[in-house]
Amino acid sequence: MTDSVARPLRTAVTRKDVARYAGVSAAVVSYVVNGGPKNVSPATEARVQEAVRVLGYRPNAAARALKLGSSHLLGLVVPDTRNPFFIELAQAVEEEVSAMGYAVLMTNSSGSPARERTHIRNLAGRQVDGVFLASNLFEPDLAELQAANIPTVLLATTMKAEGFSTVGTDLRAGAKAAVEHLIGHGHTSIALAMGDNVVGAMDGRELGWLDALSHAGLGEGPIVRSPFTRAGGYAAGQRLIAAAQRPTAVFASSDMQAIGILRALNEAGVAVPDEMAMVSFDGSIDAEYCWPPLSSVKQPVRAMAQAAVSALVGELRTAEPQHLVIPSELVLRSSCGCP
Amino acid sequence: MTDSVARPLRTAVTRKDVARYAGVSAAVVSYVVNGGPKNVSPATEARVQEAVRVLGYRPNAAARALKLGSSHLLGLVVPDTRNPFFIELAQAVEEEVSAMGYAVLMTNSSGSPARERTHIRNLAGRQVDGVFLASNLFEPDLAELQAANIPTVLLATTMKAEGFSTVGTDLRAGAKAAVEHLIGHGHTSIALAMGDNVVGAMDGRELGWLDALSHAGLGEGPIVRSPFTRAGGYAAGQRLIAAAQRPTAVFASSDMQAIGILRALNEAGVAVPDEMAMVSFDGSIDAEYCWPPLSSVKQPVRAMAQAAVSALVGELRTAEPQHLVIPSELVLRSSCGCP
Numbered sequence: 001m002t003d004s005v006a007r008p009l010r011t012a013v014t015r016k017d018v019a020r021y022a023g024v025s026a027a028v029v030s031y032v033v034n035g036g037p038k039n040v041s042p043a044t045e046a047r048v049q050e051a052v053r054v055l056g057y058r059p060n061a062a063a064r065a066l067k068l069g070s071s072h073l074l075g076l077v078v079p080d081t082r083n084p085f086f087i088e089l090a091q092a093v094e095e096e097v098s099a100m101g102y103a104v105l106m107t108n109s110s111g112s113p114a115r116e117r118t119h120i121r122n123l124a125g126r127q128v129d130g131v132f133l134a135s136n137l138f139e140p141d142l143a144e145l146q147a148a149n150i151p152t153v154l155l156a157t158t159m160k161a162e163g164f165s166t167v168g169t170d171l172r173a174g175a176k177a178a179v180e181h182l183i184g185h186g187h188t189s190i191a192l193a194m195g196d197n198v199v200g201a202m203d204g205r206e207l208g209w210l211d212a213l214s215h216a217g218l219g220e221g222p223i224v225r226s227p228f229t230r231a232g233g234y235a236a237g238q239r240l241i242a243a244a245q246r247p248t249a250v251f252a253s254s255d256m257q258a259i260g261i262l263r264a265l266n267e268a269g270v271a272v273p274d275e276m277a278m279v280s281f282d283g284s285i286d287a288e289y290c291w292p293p294l295s296s297v298k299q300p301v302r303a304m305a306q307a308a309v310s311a312l313v314g315e316l317r318t319a320e321p322q323h324l325v326i327p328s329e330l331v332l333r334s335s336c337g338c339p
Numbered sequence: 340m341t342d343s344v345a346r347p348l349r350t351a352v353t354r355k356d357v358a359r360y361a362g363v364s365a366a367v368v369s370y371v372v373n374g375g376p377k378n379v380s381p382a383t384e385a386r387v388q389e390a391v392r393v394l395g396y397r398p399n400a401a402a403r404a405l406k407l408g409s410s411h412l413l414g415l416v417v418p419d420t421r422n423p424f425f426i427e428l429a430q431a432v433e434e435e436v437s438a439m440g441y442a443v444l445m446t447n448s449s450g451s452p453a454r455e456r457t458h459i460r461n462l463a464g465r466q467v468d469g470v471f472l473a474s475n476l477f478e479p480d481l482a483e484l485q486a487a488n489i490p491t492v493l494l495a496t497t498m499k500a501e502g503f504s505t506v507g508t509d510l511r512a513g514a515k516a517a518v519e520h521l522i523g524h525g526h527t528s529i530a531l532a533m534g535d536n537v538v539g540a541m542d543g544r545e546l547g548w549l550d551a552l553s554h555a556g557l558g559e560g561p562i563v564r565s566p567f568t569r570a571g572g573y574a575a576g577q578r579l580i581a582a583a584q585r586p587t588a589v590f591a592s593s594d595m596q597a598i599g600i601l602r603a604l605n606e607a608g609v610a611v612p613d614e615m616a617m618v619s620f621d622g623s624i625d626a627e628y629c630w631p632p633l634s635s636v637k638q639p640v641r642a643m644a645q646a647a648v649s650a651l652v653g654e655l656r657t658a659e660p661q662h663l664v665i666p667s668e669l670v671l672r673s674s675c676g677c678p
Contacts, residue, residue, distance in 0.1 A: 081426055081429070082430070087420055087421075091420060091421070094446075094447055103446065103458075103461045105442075105445075106444075106445045106446075106447075107433075107443070108429075108430065110430070110434075115437075118437075119442075122442045230624060230627075262630065263628050263632075266630045285421070285569060286625075288569075289598045289601075289602050289629075290629065291601065291602065291630040292605075
């Protein structure tokens with residue numbers, strides 16, 4: 001820390017240098033660089049841009065942020081970059097905002113609520129224009145963002161946090177559709193593979209699994225809880241195989257866990273779908289490229305990103321927080337028993 | 340852009356508020372918040388920290404960056420977050436620097452040299468303390484970073500760019516070891532699956548493949564070039580299957596392509612390793628969780644991250660640029676024919 005505190009400011013090409021090269025006033029350079037507040041003729045603007053390019057002038061972002069009250073920087077907190085769903089969501093958010101001239105500061109909480117709080121504090125301190133928060137927690141700590149008065153959209157959630165817009169999909173409806181599909185294939189003993197980090201309220205995917213079973217008059221299959229990782233899924237798969245009354249199907253609450261379960265089944269020579277049918281949740285690229293390919297409930301990644309960007313910095317940015325719930329879609333491949 | 344330019348500065352708790360609450364001078368608050376330049380007694384520091392917490396004071400990061408000439412922010416440019424190798428490298432870099440009190444601005448070029456240049460320009464404009472650049476290109480455009488005088492480490496490369504530290508692994512040696520292993524299993528017709536974006540110089544993995552074949556007196560197997568994606572690998576796999584003289588083994592230059600090749604082989608019922616043996620490159624988690632599991636040359640992700648962090652902001656940050664080449668390791672699973 002001491003090291004960089006002691007480092008002096010870099011000397012660099014200034015606005016005055018650009019003004020002299022372009023033959024305009026420093027104020028005009030500022031109008032061009034900041035897009036206002038006054039207009040500049042196209043010919044003058046071209047001359048200034050040429051000077052900027054030739055001299056390698058870079059407006060000081062920190063100074064501009066102070067002056068304009070905006071950094072054109074958005075924060076994105078994701079809970080776990082090992083999860084392909086969050087990577088795909090981050091890619092979609094990035095593509096949407098970069099088209100609007102924003103850069104994204106992406107941070108990874110790696111499954112740690114403490115790290116999530118640190119990232120939120122850092123982003124608040126950096127005066128980003130807004131934050132997309134995909135939390136590790138069902139009830140994230142929003143105090144820092146509220147105190148800093150930073151516009152925030154909660155991503156990949158359907159919780160109704162006072163004063164915050166949310167964008168998510170209906171986990172319960174998606175899970176119910178997945179389990180009903182397995183029931184349609186004739187299964188009566190359907191297990192659930194769930195994460196082990198659910199505290200307090202029941203996960204929507206667990207509720208959807210229960211909904212489908214009870215509507216069909218079926219008893220609850222076994223529930224296997226393990227970490228939300230590939231290794232967690234692998235352990236869950238081994239437990240399913242060893243179960244006294246082995247189920248004939250399993251609904252996995254994430255592709256990541258499903259990939260681990262598949263590995264355990266493949267290793268043990270348990271045929272999928274004949275001896276164990278599977279449907280997963282997320283619909284990430286991993287579901288398409290594993291073997292056999294996984295039928296999976298596809299989260300509406302692109303639509304969620306578009307809605308979140310619109311709510312944070314686009315058309316939906318209104319005084320009233322939005323609560324957007326976008327439907328998921330069951331994508332059928334071969335792991336469920338479909339041809 | 341106009342929207343956020345017009346937004347006023349946020350009003351917030353100031354350093355003076357904290358000073359009044361803690362019963363100290365504003366200068367003392369500054370010493371605590373900035374870690375200097377003067378020392379503060381532990382009791383006073385605790386009182387200031389308490390005031391910071393209670394009032395929700397957040398030092399203005401932009402103002403601090405201007406004053407200190409440091410943002411404690413590092414940029415990380417990765418060429419493609421769809422590639423699990425770069426995700427794992429980014430995670431390792433993040434873990435290493437967060438232990439040193441830095442935050443990481445991660446940006447994704449999505450395989451586009453134009454987007455890479457934009458990210459570099461943005462990072463230079465934001466006056467980050469340093470940049471880790473994992474480029475899309477064999478010869479990235481370093482002019483912006485040079486002009487802005489921002490310390491930069493080139494990551495995942497062994498090129499010797501004048502004035503820049505580099506950290507990478509020896510692709511050629513790693514590939515040679517992989518192909519020699521396939522030769523050891525008795526294969527004499529070994530294909531190469533390679534990306535199609537190699538311009539100019541030959542990729543080290545292609546050279547390593549050639550080295551191993553020529554040392555063993557074997558002719559060149561077919562080369563299949565396709566995009567460096569899972570879908571590219573899938574297309575490459577279909578072409579390998581359809582080849583007039585089908586090879587009995589393939590060396591894939593990335594796990595991502597290997598995953599796509601495996602899908603094509605599994606779909607066509609070509610048994611791995613009996614009808615087609617495979618060794619891949621990267622050693623990402625995808626190689627462990629596909630079916631069958633891939634033997635793969637593991638890139639030294641953790642050691643590369645540690646070396647790069649050390650070169651950018653740690654002990655190796657010296658006047659002289661470092662060129663660090665860290666050996667890879669062939670991790671054997673079942674796709675090569677090993678038990």
